[in-house]
């Protein structure tokens with residue numbers, strides 16, 4: 001089938017043909033809705049190596065609430081479905097990492113050892129800790145066989161955060177390969193709510209990554225010039241490395257913590273049962289919000305409680321697409337759609353969680369912004385970029401005309417203050433992320449844009465009210481960047497200090 005996306009890509013450089021699956025027009029899905037449709041059985045890979053319905057595997061957990069965390073980054077091989085082995089990477093395993101639990105008020109002594117053959121790092125995404133512990137700066141890169149030690153004072157409310165590698169120039173391939181895991185902050189306030197919170201029973205961590213497969217069912221990541229510019233879109237969206245697995249749940253509320261760990265795809269998740277959004281990037285919302293779908297850009301997280309009290313099975317579906325945006329026209333509307341995960345209520349499993357009407361206190365009015373900054377995210381997609389691409393140098397991307405330079409500090413922000421940041425995406429929509437801060441979006445357009453955030457999809461121009469939270473230590477900066485990892489690696493990143 002020739003789609004607009006394929007035609008556009010075909011006009012540029014060669015891209016591997018999509019191996020399989022039903023590609024749905026996102027516009028049609030939005031118009032018609034998909035909650036009543038069943039998509040089970042409509043997807044099998046050309047190689048027949050991905051079959052829906054295998055039992056859902058919960059990620060292992062590491063309890064760091066006692067104050068100690070030891071992680072080892074490793075290389076390995078992973079079989080997705082029944083395909084050929086794919087070279088992958090993970091923490092404490094061959095693909096992805098364990099769910100790390102930390103607790104507000106407790107400082108964690110973390111040490112990460114690099115057992116891979118290349119440089120890695122461990123950025124605690126969303127954890128607002130001093131810059132020398134943040135893991136995102138070039139000073140925090142861990143050489144092969146070396147270790148990195150970080151002191152993490154956990155001082156923020158309960159939230160679903162995550163950790164991933166962040167080495168400039170290779171974040172996309174290495175995170176694609178699996179160097180990512182969940183990081184959950186607990187606290188007394190959230191414990192008292194009675195939300196579903198038993199891991200493996202009614203509280204699920206769901207790490208989403210899209211993958212493209214070759215004829216042997218091996219996952220492949222070979223970005224070309226067009227992929228780097230417009231984004232990488234796989235044939236299927238895996239959850240914790242599984243294709244459309246089946247999970248047993250209690251006959252009651254089930255908490256799903258979604259983490260978009262794709263390099264550049266956004267995921268629209270649709271719920272066929274009553275569902276409430278209870279949390280976003282930086283923690284729980286003041287009140288649950290009823291939703292039937294939600295969209296997360298790369299780096300974003302949401303917590304959703306699905307009500308399984310009517311029993312039976314509920315397929316939760318996903319539509320993955322490129323970020324699209326004003327200038328990209330239809331580019332963002334050509335998605336990959338299938339069942340992400342099927343929940344099946346077990347009448348014999350006790351339902352112990354509930355969703356109270358009040359989750360957290362209403363947000364207090366912020367103090368007036370003390371500084372205003374503007375950031376323009378630039379792909380610079382001109383003829384020279386294509387020349388550079390053909391010379392094998394890849395594109396150069398930038399923020400405010402400045403491609404990433406580890407020796408440049410763009411600005412210094414004052415800790416404890418609020419700043420107004422105006423972010424503009426010139427060519428396509430980009431997910432903007434900054435380390436050491438959290439922000440509010442004054443004009444939220446979707447429930448997912450309410451509450452404290454650390455990633456926002458920018459299409460056009462958006463204002464953010466940014467709370468400068470964490471200190472920089474020594475000369476180690478915080479990073480701000482596009483969370484399309486191919487763009488970040490190509491230079492759409494900058495550095496700042498706090499004082």
Ligand SMILES: [Cu+2]
Pocket residue numbers: 377429430431482483484487488492
């Ligand atoms: Cu971008």
